Amino acid sequence: VDLRSQRLVSSARARQSNMRYAGAYHHLLFKYLFTLALLAAITTALGENGACSVSDLVKLRAEERSRPLAHLASPLPARAAVDDNTVTVSSANMRVRIQRDPWHLAFVDAKTGAVIVEEEPNSRIGTLGYGIWAGVNLNIYEGYLTRIGADIFWTHAKKVEYVNVENNGTSSCEVNLVVSTHGLFTGRLLVTIGNFTASSASVRVMLEDSRFGNRVGFGFRYNSDDEKMFGFGERFNAVQQRGNTLGVWCEDGGWDLFGRKSHSRLPGGKTSTYVPMPWLLSSRGYGLDVDTFSRSVFHLGTGSSYTVDVEDRIATAIVRYRAVDPSPRAALQSYLANTGTSLVPPAWAFGPWNQLGGEFSDLHGQDVEAAERFAKEDIPVSHCVDTVHFLPTGDQRGREQELIVRNSALEDLGIKSTSYFNGYISTAYASVYSQGLNRSYYVLEQSDHAPYQFWYEGARAFRVSEVDFTENRARQWYGSLLNASLALGFRGHMYDYGEYTAPNTVSHSGIRGTTLHNEWPILYQETAHSFYTSALPCPLCSRGVAPDVVFYVRSGYRGSQRTVWAHWTGDPSSDWSKGSGIAAQIPAMLSLGLSGMCFTGSDIGGFEWYTSGAPSFELWTRWSQLGAISPFMHTQTGGKGFGPKTKMLDFPDGVWMWRRSAKLHNALFPYWYSLAFECRSHGIPLLRHHIIEFPGDATAIGRDYQFTIGPSLLSSPVIVPGQKSKSVYLPNDHSGTTKWLQLLPGATYDEETGMYRMNASLVHHGGEEAQLNDLRLEDSPLFLRSGSIVPLMDPRIDTLNAALNSSVVSFSELSHRRFGWSFLDDLGGASADLFDGSRVSVSCASGSCTATASYPSALAAQCAGQKPQWILQIPLHSAPTSVVVDGAPSAAAASWREAAFGDGAAGTHFHDADHSVLWLRFSHSAAYREE
Numbered sequence: 001v002d003l004r005s006q007r008l009v010s011s012a013r014a015r016q017s018n019m020r021y022a023g024a025y026h027h028l029l030f031k032y033l034f035t036l037a038l039l040a041a042i043t044t045a046l047g048e049n050g051a052c053s054v055s056d057l058v059k060l061r062a063e064e065r066s067r068p069l070a071h072l073a074s075p076l077p078a079r080a081a082v083d084d085n086t087v088t089v090s091s092a093n094m095r096v097r098i099q100r101d102p103w104h105l106a107f108v109d110a111k112t113g114a115v116i117v118e119e120e121p122n123s124r125i126g127t128l129g130y131g132i133w134a135g136v137n138l139n140i141y142e143g144y145l146t147r148i149g150a151d152i153f154w155t156h157a158k159k160v161e162y163v164n165v166e167n168n169g170t171s172s173c174e175v176n177l178v179v180s181t182h183g184l185f186t187g188r189l190l191v192t193i194g195n196f197t198a199s200s201a202s203v204r205v206m207l208e209d210s211r212f213g214n215r216v217g218f219g220f221r222y223n224s225d226d227e228k229m230f231g232f233g234e235r236f237n238a239v240q241q242r243g244n245t246l247g248v249w250c251e252d253g254g255w256d257l258f259g260r261k262s263h264s265r266l267p268g269g270k271t272s273t274y275v276p277m278p279w280l281l282s283s284r285g286y287g288l289d290v291d292t293f294s295r296s297v298f299h300l301g302t303g304s305s306y307t308v309d310v311e312d313r314i315a316t317a318i319v320r321y322r323a324v325d326p327s328p329r330a331a332l333q334s335y336l337a338n339t340g341t342s343l344v345p346p347a348w349a350f351g352p353w354n355q356l357g358g359e360f361s362d363l364h365g366q367d368v369e370a371a372e373r374f375a376k377e378d379i380p381v382s383h384c385v386d387t388v389h390f391l392p393t394g395d396q397r398g399r400e401q402e403l404i405v406r407n408s409a410l411e412d413l414g415i416k417s418t419s420y421f422n423g424y425i426s427t428a429y430a431s432v433y434s435q436g437l438n439r440s441y442y443v444l445e446q447s448d449h450a451p452y453q454f455w456y457e458g459a460r461a462f463r464v465s466e467v468d469f470t471e472n473r474a475r476q477w478y479g480s481l482l483n484a485s486l487a488l489g490f491r492g493h494m495y496d497y498g499e500y501t502a503p504n505t506v507s508h509s510g511i512r513g514t515t516l517h518n519e520w521p522i523l524y525q526e527t528a529h530s531f532y533t534s535a536l537p538c539p540l541c542s543r544g545v546a547p548d549v550v551f552y553v554r555s556g557y558r559g560s561q562r563t564v565w566a567h568w569t570g571d572p573s574s575d576w577s578k579g580s581g582i583a584a585q586i587p588a589m590l591s592l593g594l595s596g597m598c599f600t601g602s603d604i605g606g607f608e609w610y611t612s613g614a615p616s617f618e619l620w621t622r623w624s625q626l627g628a629i630s631p632f633m634h635t636q637t638g639g640k641g642f643g644p645k646t647k648m649l650d651f652p653d654g655v656w657m658w659r660r661s662a663k664l665h666n667a668l669f670p671y672w673y674s675l676a677f678e679c680r681s682h683g684i685p686l687l688r689h690h691i692i693e694f695p696g697d698a699t700a701i702g703r704d705y706q707f708t709i710g711p712s713l714l715s716s717p718v719i720v721p722g723q724k725s726k727s728v729y730l731p732n733d734h735s736g737t738t739k740w741l742q743l744l745p746g747a748t749y750d751e752e753t754g755m756y757r758m759n760a761s762l763v764h765h766g767g768e769e770a771q772l773n774d775l776r777l778e779d780s781p782l783f784l785r786s787g788s789i790v791p792l793m794d795p796r797i798d799t800l801n802a803a804l805n806s807s808v809v810s811f812s813e814l815s816h817r818r819f820g821w822s823f824l825d826d827l828g829g830a831s832a833d834l835f836d837g838s839r840v841s842v843s844c845a846s847g848s849c850t851a852t853a854s855y856p857s858a859l860a861a862q863c864a865g866q867k868p869q870w871i872l873q874i875p876l877h878s879a880p881t882s883v884v885v886d887g888a889p890s891a892a893a894a895s896w897r898e899a900a901f902g903d904g905a906a907g908t909h910f911h912d913a914d915h916s917v918l919w920l921r922f923s924h925s926a927a928y929r930e931e
Contacts, residue, residue: 051812052863054347054673054800055540057836060856061677063542068681071198072322072337075171078196082163089175091196093323096203098193101159103127103179107201107286111323115223116286120305121156123219128179128205129156130187130213133311137503137514142454143252144268145295154217155183171196178208187212199322199334202291207313217309218317223284228701229300230328230691231287233277233556234569234592236584237263237270239689239704241300248276248296250499250518250555253571256579257611260721265579273588274499274570275556276518277595278308279335283691283701285326287335289318293519293557311514328594328691329684336596336683340562343533343546344680345599347811348416348800349566349632350672351382352662353601356415358637359649367417368409375413375798375807378754379659380666382800383550384410384417385634390485390493392426392456392464400488407489414799414808416491418550421482423497423524424456424464432481433465441467441474446506446513454500459640466500469523470507470516479531486536491549495564498524498555521555525563544680552632561596566632574606574615574641576721581606582623583719586705589630593685594692599676601632605648609641618777620648621657622718625780628661629715631672631686660778663754663795668709669811670791670818674835675710686710690731697767700731712788712832714740716781725773728781730764738766739786741823741875745772745779748915750897754795757896758784758821760875760916787825789832789840789872791818796901815863819900820872840870844930849874851926869923871900876918879911880928883920890926893919 076091087098094116095108105128106118119127135149162178174194181187188208195202205216222242229242236254237244251272254265263270278290280298290296294312301307308317320334356370357363363370367384374381388403389395396403396419407417425433425442436442442451442465456464468474485493498521505513528551536547552566560567569588575581585602592600604623605615615623627633639645648654675686684692688708690700706716706728716728730740742762749756764770764783772781784790794814803810820840822830828844837856842849853870860866883890885907892909893899899910899919909928910919920926 052815052866053802053812054815056862057815058540058543058545060836060858060862061543064544068341068544069333069337069683072334073200074198076196076198077169077171078173078194079169080165080173080175082165087160087163087175087177087193089173089193089196089201091201093198094196094201094319094321096193096201098160098177103157103159105203107319107321109321109323109326116321117220117223117282117288117319120219120221123221123305124299124301124307125154125217125219125309126156127219128189128191128217129154129181129219130189130207130216130313131155131309132213133215139502139504141267142500142502145247145249145251153213155181155187156219157189158182161188189216195318199330199337200289200318200320202316202318204316205314210313214313215309215311216313216315217307219305219307220288221305223282226698228283228691229280229306230283230591230594230689231277231279231281232298232591233279233595234273234275234588234597235271236265236273236580236588237578239587239590239594240702241271241298243302244271244300246271246276246298246300248278248298248518250274250276250521250557252499254580255573255608255611256575256577256581260576260578260581260583262577263579265584270579274554275560275567275592275597277558279558279595281328281331281594281691283328283695285321285328285331285695287320287331289320289335289338291316291318291558293515295514295518328695332594332596332692333683336561339559339596341596341680341683342561342565342598343541344544344673344676345546345550345565346548347669347673348382349550349599350669350676351666351800352380353383353385353632353634354381355385355387355635355637356381357386359635359647361647361650367406368413371410371413371415372807375805377655377659378798379655380662380798381415383634384415385494386417386419386490387494387638389420391421391481392424392429393462394426394429394432396484396488403488403490411489411801412804414801414803414805414810416801417489418492418494419485419490421485421493421495421551423467423469423520424500425467426456427453427463427465435477436465436467436474439473439477440508441471441477443468443501443505443507443516446504449506452502452505454502466505466520468507469520469527470509470511475523475527475530478527479535482528482531483535486549492551495525495528495551495553498553518557521553521557522559522563525553525556525560529563544677556597564597565599567592567597567600568632568634569600569602571607571639572603573612574609574619574639574645575612576619576719581612582619582626583705585626586707586717586719589687590689590704590707593687594689596683596685598679598685599631600687601627601630601634603636604634605636605645607636607639609639609645614641614643614646616646617648617651617654618721620646620651620654621777622780624648624658624661626717626719628665628780629709629713629717629782631676633662633665657778659754660749664756666797667754667756667792667795667819668790669793669800670834671710671712674791674833677835678710694731694733696734697731699729703729708785712785712790714783714785718775718780724775725771726775726781728770728772728783730766730768730770730783732766736766737786737826739823739825740764740766740770740783741786742770742781743784743821744782745775753901755900757912757915758873758875758917760877784821784823786823787830789820789822789830789842791820791832791834791840794819816866816868818868818870820870822872822874824875838868840872842872842874847930849928849930851920851922853922853924867923869921871919871921874918874920875916876911876930877916878930879913880909880918880930883909883926883928885909885920885922885926886924
């Protein structure tokens with residue numbers, strides 16, 4: 001069981017990497033050559049159970065032949081029919097119907113004739129129209145929108161004056177309308193109907209003469225009193241937004257001043273966010289996608305209608321809907337067919353992230369020593385988050401050799417490091433700032449076209465300029481700055497900020513700040529995306545996997561779905577508040593997922609503690625549990641506040657509690673990675689609000705603080721201090737037969753290995769509340785859905801990277817041992833599909849059960865003759881009367897531990913009567929019979 005005593009590499013050899021500073025570059029070159037030789041030796045030594053890395057397994061997947069979801073964006077022929085009363089444009093999926101006088105617009109299901117969404121003349125602004133806002137933007141503090149003004153006028157469409165049809169009956173069909181308006185002002189609207197695809201249709205509106213107004217808007221009718229509204233990018237206040245007003249403008253973070261139950265988020269307001277999107281997802285199965293970079297506002301009233309204002313004279317509203325599958329899931333997929341989906345992050349991004357130099361008070365700044373302590377304590381970690389600021393200040397200068405040696409030593413321990421960048425250059429970083437200044441690479445002041453400068457408020461205040469990413473030469477130059485980090489052994493970086501483009505600025509290409517503000521994060525992200533996918537080897541890009549770097553962002557907009565593969569929710573408060581604390585991170589991650597960004601996590605422990613005090617051990621623990629069931633699990637040991645910040649691992653039980661959460665998150669890797677590929681190909685988020693999996697369960701849809709992880713696990717984290725009891729609603733699907741097995745609390749945690757042993761006696765029915773009492777601090781509710789197998793990796797694995805150090809267990813050493821939690825449905829079945837193309841299933845009939853596993857035909861060749869083994873935990877109340885594995889009678893193990901971790905070939909089982917679980921180890925098939 002103790003792999004640390006059975007290593008191929010001696011500890012003395014690995015510790016040589018801790019020699020500091022001397023011959024750093026030669027050491028790095030030697031280490032890489034040594035690594036290649038060593039890996040070849042390991043592969044030979046392991047024989048038929050040869051090492052197989054995550055990359056080896058991904059290569060078993062078929063290559064991508066087309067852009068994901070491209071079929072949903074395929075153009076459809078459309079035909080227009082015009083008479084004195086109506087203009088109708090029809091495709092096989094959707095019809096756009098316009099009443100000419102008085103004007104009225106409706107989108108209709110082409111198959112059923114049912115209205116998808118239509119205008120409401122009695123909305124706040126009436127139907128399609130335009131207006132005037134009078135006021136001024138006040139640039140008081142960068143990162144926040146401060147303005148004084150108001151709407152002083154709105155008018156709406158009156159009647160269609162003119163119709164022109166082009167390319168009728170083809171996929172290029174367009175209908176152009178001239179529409180008069182009501183009121184004293186007589187501005188006309190130019191409307192174009194077109195762009196029909198397999199899942200969408202669009203309406204483009206332009207105010208003909210900008211002298212009449214400075215914004216356009218749409219007013220729509222709710223389909224029903226219980227229609228719910230989701231999406232809108234990342235939102236911290238809630239997931240369901242009907243009843244709220246949401247501005248779509250990238251803003252810096254906010255803080256809560258009023259306690260745990262408050263939704264306040266100062267100074268931007270409760271709905272402010274780093275990642276807004278002009279995207280509405282209705283519970284009625286359609287989406288409204290507004291294609292604009294200008295600021296927009298969704299007024300989601302509690303009455304019968306809602307409106308969308310766009311602060312521009314041009315806007316395009318795209319209704320996304322699939323007549324063959326009218327569901328929120330299908331509408332989201334239509335949206336992502338247009339925006340694109342993210343590349344799958346490298347595998348190590350799904351291991352725990354730690355700021356190693358800040359985890360222990362007695363090892364402050366000593367990353368390698370902290371990593372060695374992690375290995376000694378058997379705490380998994382794959383990613384070291386370093387905060388060395390390459391930009392804006394060039395803090396790496398003078399430390400180059402130190403950083404090379406340190407990063408090399410961490411890689412020996414199976415840990416990859418990331419650094420820090422943002423899109424600003426300090427004037428004090430003279431050598432780099434002058435390059436950008438002399439080459440005109442900075443965003444400009446509108447008034448005098450001088451480079452725009454502002455005060456950057458970090459640990460200290462200094463002046464910076466913002467890179468103008470609209471210029472291709474500036475993007476190439478910025479890429480060279482990113483390359484400096486790679487040269488020192490970093491494998492990516494925090495990609496901070498993105499919300500600071502001021503309204504009074506202008507790009508060299510002439511884009512004014514009011515438009516550039518929301519576009520800048522996309523250009524900023526595209527720069528890094530383009531650099532890394534072109535400058536680095538990307539052997540798995542053809543299978544949808546990113547290069548071997550992680551750059552993680554906090555800002556974004558419509559289009560970030562395709563430009564980044566890692567995100568975090570920004571700078572939260574170190575408290576329990578629903579405005580900015582731990583509770584706020586759940587709706588933020590869920591709403592982001594409903595907007596197509598799948599790969600996210602939050603700063604465990606928070607970032608700011610001015611108003612709340614440093615985080616307590618209870619808050620650290622609960623946040624680590626939330627991190628464990630988030631795609632990315634990363635600590636935040638820094639930040640800002642009054643007094644020093646506590647450190648979780650300094651508390652008496654801190655190491656023990658963190659290890660529990662980190663072991664769970666790490667063990668879930670095969671499930672995380674399988675879900676990641678589903679996001680890539682189908683656009684479905686890893687963390688799922690119930691509107692995705694259970695759109696017909698009204699009670700489930702109303703729960704914003706519980707969610708499923710993929711289709712199979714349901715989590716309801718504890719986010720209230722001192723909470724000892726909790727009610728969790730367990731959804732029911734359309735069949736009405738869903739059941740849920742309570743994993744936590746209930747499972748037994750094995751201290752030695754980190755294994756979670758199921759207790760199959762705790763079963764609940766869907767559609768019911770599960771009442772959990774006497775919750776301990778280590779308990780975080782987690783449930784397994786019937787019909788599911790959740791694949792797990794061996795809990796003894798420390799890192800998802802290769803490792804040379806003898807104290808670290810890498811994925812490749814135990815990749816052939818595949819674990820799983822299973823829970824059969826009422827028909828006696830459960831199954832799972834894995835990222836490498838493997839499949840495992842259990843089926844039962846008349847008391848006889850069969851477990852089978854299938855693998856890609858190339859597995860043995862790709863993985864040096866590797867013979868995988870599955871170790872399933874299967875609910876079974878009585879011991880089986882017989883067990884046959886791979887065609888031969890199975891030997892009964894003496895304990896669950898022997899069945900799980902014993903040496904030798906597959907063909908072992910153990911019935912754990914105390915937990916009502918059968919442990920079954922097999923390679924290809926196993927059969928057992930119940931009493």
